[in-house]
Amino acid sequence: MTSIPDTSDYKTVGFSQTTITELMIPSYSNFGGKIHGGILLSLMDKVAYVCAAKHANNYCVTASIDTVDFLHPVEVGELVSLLASVNYVGNTSLVVGIRVISENIKNNSVKHTNTSYFTMVAKDENNRPAKVPGLILENRDQVRRFIEARRRKEIKQSYMQEVKQIQMPDNYEHCIELLHGERCLVAG
Numbered sequence: 001m002t003s004i005p006d007t008s009d010y011k012t013v014g015f016s017q018t019t020i021t022e023l024m025i026p027s028y029s030n031f032g033g034k035i036h037g038g039i040l041l042s043l044m045d046k047v048a049y050v051c052a053a054k055h056a057n058n059y060c061v062t063a064s065i066d067t068v069d070f071l072h073p074v075e076v077g078e079l080v081s082l083l084a085s086v087n088y089v090g091n092t093s094l095v096v097g098i099r100v101i102s103e104n105i106k107n108n109s110v111k112h113t114n115t116s117y118f119t120m121v122a123k124d125e126n127n128r129p130a131k132v133p134g135l136i137l138e139n140r141d142q143v144r145r146f147i148e149a150r151r152r153k154e155i156k157q158s159y160m161q162e163v164k165q166i167q168m169p170d171n172y173e174h175c176i177e178l179l180h181g182e183r184c185l186v187a188g
């Protein structure tokens with residue numbers, strides 16, 4: 001017989017869905033006149049925090065960020081909107097998916113700037129990881145996002161295992177051979 005989970009400790013995705021919209025002002029721009037990537041990263045961290053803290057009902061910290069590829073530059077004067085929702089929950093961690101779009105209000109064009117995934121960990125009053133509520137999935141997209149997030153987590157774990165196993169050859173001459181074709185000069 002399968003046990004029925006206590007749904008009082010579960011929340012819908014909609015409960016914590018969060019959107020932040022911000023006008024891109026000149027002080028956010030780089031020497032090329034485009035918006036600094038760091039400004040967008042800071043806004044993404046902010047929206048991830050709000051979304052995660054609402055779901056967890058606790059203070060949260062950013063544990064890791066899964067790929068940030070900026071697809072288009074963002075211009076001064078555009079409105080940037082960051083749409084965040086909880087995609088996945090573990091035990092004390094949760095994954096917030098963030099879609100970033102920028103809107104030119106003069107010509108009504110909208111660009112998809114990037115989609116990234118922030119892993120946030122809830123903390124209790126003693127700064128220890130705290131259990132987060134489960135997630136109620138109400139449609140196919142929410143089910144798909146949960147499964148995709150779980151798969152990304154598995155892939156990251158096996159990637160981290162492989163990275164740990166990277167070893168330098170004992171023989172220095174062999175190391176130098178491995179650099180053949182690279183754009184570096186060994187000076188020492």
Ligand SMILES: CC(C)(COP(=O)(O)OP(=O)(O)OC[C@H]1O[C@@H](n2cnc3c(N)ncnc32)[C@H](O)[C@@H]1OP(=O)(O)O)[C@@H](O)C(=O)NCCC(=O)NCCS
Pocket residue numbers: 061062063064089090091092093094119121129
């Ligand atoms: C992230 C942090 C909370 C992990 O703490 P920890 O004591 O190692 O906790 P645990 O190993 O028990 O892991 C807790 C959860 O975090 C997850 N986690 C830990 N490190 C992670 C990482 N690098 N990426 C993704 N998830 C991670 C674990 O999988 C676990 O999830 P689960 O409970 O849902 O299974 C801790 O390292 C921390 O506080 N880091 C600093 C965070 C911070 O200050 N961020 C802002 C940057 S300025």
